[in-house]
Amino acid sequence: MNDQRPLIIIVAIALVGVVLLTKLFLIQVADDSFLKRAERNAIQRVVDHPYRGLVYDRKGNIMVYNNPLFDLMVIPREFSVKDTARFCEIFQISKEQLIEGYTAARKYSPVKPSPLIKQISTTDFARIQDYLIDYPGLFVMTRAVRSYPQPSAANALGYIGEISANQLERDTTKYYRQGDYVGLSGVEGFYEKELRGVKGVKYKMVNVRGVDKGAFKNGEYDTASVAGHNLTSTIDLALQQYGEMLMAGKRGSVVAIEPKTGEVLAMISSPTYDPNLLTGAKFGTNYLELNRDESKPLFNRPIMAMYPPGSIFKIVQSLVGLQMGVLNPNTTYSCNRSLVACHNHPSPVNLFGAVKYSCNPYYHQAYRAMINREVSSNTFKDTELGLNAWREYVLKFGLGGPLGVDLYNEKGGSIPSSNLYDRKYGAGRWKYSTIYSLSIGQGEMLVTPLQMANLAAIFANKGYYYVPHLVKAIDGDPNKIPSQYRTKMDVGVDAHHFDMIQDAMAEAIYGTAARAAIQDITIAGKTGTAQNPQGEDHSVFVAFAPKEDPKIAIAVYVENAGWGGRAAASTASLMIEKYIRGEITRPALEEYVLAGKFM
Known part of the structure; x- marks a missing residue:
């Protein structure tokens, strides 16, 4: 038995060796998981x-x-640094x-x-x-x-x-x-x-x-x-740059649209900033400085600022009244200034004259006819029903909510409903005399400059628009842009109602904004003066041109610049000429606009 011990030991050692060799073989040859782990450590x-x-x-x-x-x-x-001071010196950072x-x-x-x-x-x-x-x-x-x-x-x-x-x-x-x-x-x-x-x-x-x-x-x-x-x-860079130059030193917006497509030709927010400031390593520092700037250059006024539309809304009132059947071209009212203030012009006026002369009392009376339709024996209820019916027409003009431009944070403005006045005054406790300021685009009504420009496009197109957008093609293919920007939107007003309105808007240029007229280019436009309780009124102007075949629709809103024929109409006129002719032939008007500092 003792003679067999060496043999048993040898066999045991051999078996252990075989096991170890087999395991080693499996690890190194048959099973590559360890190899993969090693590779990952070096990859x-x-x-x-x-x-x-x-x-x-x-x-x-x-x-x-x-x-x-x-x-x-x-x-x-894996990172280690022996000399921190040298590292910071090489890479120019602090400890x-x-x-x-x-x-x-x-x-x-x-x-x-x-x-x-x-x-x-x-x-x-x-x-x-x-x-x-x-x-x-x-x-x-x-x-x-x-x-x-x-x-x-x-x-x-x-x-x-x-x-x-x-x-x-x-x-x-x-x-x-x-x-x-x-x-x-x-x-x-x-x-x-x-x-x-x-x-x-x-x-x-x-x-x-x-x-x-x-x-x-x-x-x-x-x-x-x-x-x-x-x-x-969709931006025309030359037009954009020209508009930014005209708006230097002013606070406001310019939006120009190609009416037949909804393509935004220029979108100017003033004051603006150099976009190169928000690139590179100084992004954070520059952003804080811009954000603290009291003039708010980061605030995108064309889509975020909301203002009363002022007299430009009278065009919408005219079209809604025509479509409702309450107004017709011969509807005549006197310029009764006991109702609301107005400027000097012939009286009485029909609808053409009301647009041409921007008669406030006319729209006070016309709006009352639209609202108080005597569909109810209760005066308060009649006003409520009339307001809600009128509002449905107005909403189709792209007002009262975001248009859907291809930018985030677009505001929608406000077209007040009866619910608003019920909350403010109590149900059955308000009537036409409470809301008459809406007749001339004041009161609780708010719109954005983009919505104003879209209104100009609607007037140019005789009743339709495409949602304004800033991208016309992706990789050169216009069919790749979102479908909503290729869908025609109808405002629900018959096209023939726009004929007289366009003619009146063309005449209005020579009444309230003669400075905006361009030789050989017929502009149809409307001035506005939006009331500002905090200071000088805001200057507003919308227009399209040429009237016969519109190529550009535009809205200009200049804060604290007074009546619309002053800064806004002149700026719009120069922008129209720049886009259509490619050059400016009225240097004196350009100097007049550039000299205006309203901030």
Whole structure:
């Protein structure tokens, strides 16, 4: 038995050896999971961010393009610094910034890359790139920020910025990651999905010091990014720039529309700002300064400012009255100034004269005829029913709610209903004498400059409009824009009612806005003066031209500039001439507008 012990020991050792060899074989040959783990430890997954789509104006001029910048990324677990002072000197950041950036990155993930220093310029990148080898866990990711060759249309184009935590939570597609950039306003925000493109991924080998050793498996698993779609804007850049020049030193809006399509030719918010300020590393600082500016350059007045429309609303009143059958071209009222103030003009006037001379008492009486239809024996109830019926007509003109322009945060104004007055005065406790200011576009009525320009387009088109929009094609294809911008909207007023109204608007130019007349171009327009309890009244003007074949509809709203024939009509006239003729033949009028400083 003792003689067999060595043999048993040898067999046991042999069996153990076989087991160990078998296990080793399984680990190294049959099972590649350990190999894959090793490979992952030596592989960096780098997201390839696509270039955002470019934005052109309607004539093919570039409005927005991409400018390459670099983000210094850090993988916290691999990152180490022996000499903090030298690191901060090389990368030109403070010790506090380094600690803050590293802490935020480690909180996000100790093994995933996060931005440590954002938006490094090409010049600074050239200076630091040779030092990256000295710091494991660092690498550079190429980014693109927006650049604007012409500092125009800032409020319409919008800007991009780093995605917020709330936006990340709402991202059900899981497209975005911390540190990504996203459109935050304007066209950039509304068309984010079209502009952003498709991300790619690259896998690269790195050694223990984090030095790039080339593509993993020759790029077999890499996917290329796909650039975003290019947008052709409806904006006429030359017209936009000219309008911004005219509005310098003023507070207000100019919106010009091509009536037959709803394409926005110019959208000017004044005061404005240079869109290049909201790009690059100084985005945060510049944004705070702009946001604190008392003139509110970030406030997009064409779609967000709401004002009483003033006398321009008399055109809507005329058309509604004609369609309701309450008015006809021969309906005549006296200019009874005991009802409401008015300026000197012949009296009495028919509907043509009421439009031409902008007669306030006429519309006071005409509106009362529309509202108090004697459909009820109760005067209060009669007014309520009349107001609600009238309101249904007015809403079809694109008032009382957002039009649906391709920009976020559009306001809808207000066309008051009986519910509003019931809450304000009590049910059955108000009547026509309570609401008569609506007859001339005052009171609780509010509209935006965009809605005013759309009214001008409706007057030009004799009863229809297309929802105003700022993008006319995606990758050159006009059929790719949202269908709502290719759908005709009818306002429910017969086309023949517009004939007399257009003629009266053309005559009105020589009555209340003679300065706006252009030789050989017939303008149909309407001035307005919106009351302002806080100071000088606001100057309002809407128009379209040429009257025979309208190419442009426009609304100008200049705050604190007085009556509409002053600043607003002159500005609109110059814009019309610039668009139709391509040049200005009235330098004296241009000087008159530029001299007006109303802020």
